[in-house]
Amino acid sequence: MDLTPKRASESATEMVQVVLPNDANPLGFILGGTVMHLIDIAGAIACHRHTRTLLVTAAVDDLQFLHSIKVGDLIILKSHVTCVFTTSLEVQVDVFSEETLTGIRQMTSTAFLTFVAIDRDGHRIQVPPLLVETDEERRVCEEAHRRRGERLRRKAMART
Numbered sequence: 001m002d003l004t005p006k007r008a009s010e011s012a013t014e015m016v017q018v019v020l021p022n023d024a025n026p027l028g029f030i031l032g033g034t035v036m037h038l039i040d041i042a043g044a045i046a047c048h049r050h051t052r053t054l055l056v057t058a059a060v061d062d063l064q065f066l067h068s069i070k071v072g073d074l075i076i077l078k079s080h081v082t083c084v085f086t087t088s089l090e091v092q093v094d095v096f097s098e099e100t101l102t103g104i105r106q107m108t109s110t111a112f113l114t115f116v117a118i119d120r121d122g123h124r125i126q127v128p129p130l131l132v133e134t135d136e137e138r139r140v141c142e143e144a145h146r147r148r149g150e151r152l153r154r155k156a157m158a159r160t
């Protein structure tokens with residue numbers, strides 16, 4: 001297994017697709033569930049690029065939909081790894097709408113997801129460290145540690 005540290009920029013991912021009628025509710029806006037599906041995919045791709053392993057989604061944090069995205073607009077999802085723990089890692093996915101005729105962009109959601117790396121037998125495996133080089137990257141990773149603590153606290157509560 002290759003545990004060479006990697007920069008977040010090496011796995012950062014951008015996905016763009018046009019919102020089609022099949023993705024939409026009767027008002028002509030993309031379904032929340034479709035956005036959640038795309039968030040999961042965009043997050044997983046960045047984490048696959050970082051780890052080059054199989055992964056499962058362990059957690060998705062609280063998600064807000066700030067603006068609707070209508071049929072014919074573009075949905076853009078940008079994902080990057082924020083912090084790596086031992087067998088798990090956190091990824092941030094920012095979602096934007098873009099009007100095709102004007103180019104006007106709006107951020108519609110930000111999501112934090114945690115993925116766990118597994119081998120083909122389902123055993124958890126270590127993931128390559130994240131190269132954290134700037135003060136901003138250190139701040140982002142510290143915040144990810146705080147969110148991780150909160151997630152694990154909520155998970156423990158859900159189990160009681």
Ligand SMILES: CC(C)(COP(=O)(O)OP(=O)(O)OC[C@H]1O[C@@H](n2cnc3c(N)ncnc32)[C@H](O)[C@@H]1OP(=O)(O)O)[C@@H](O)C(=O)NCCC(=O)NCCS
Binds near residue numbers: 056058086152
């Ligand atoms: C996610 C899963 C592997 C965790 O298994 P577990 O036995 O509870 O895991 P552990 O407590 O040993 O934790 C393993 C790692 O996952 C992290 N983790 C587990 N649950 C987590 C959660 N809810 N939020 C954040 N991190 C979590 C732990 O912090 C640990 O990370 P670390 O090694 O980097 O410190 C397991 O619950 C699972 O397989 N869930 C189903 C996943 C799934 O089907 N997803 C949807 C389809 S892909």
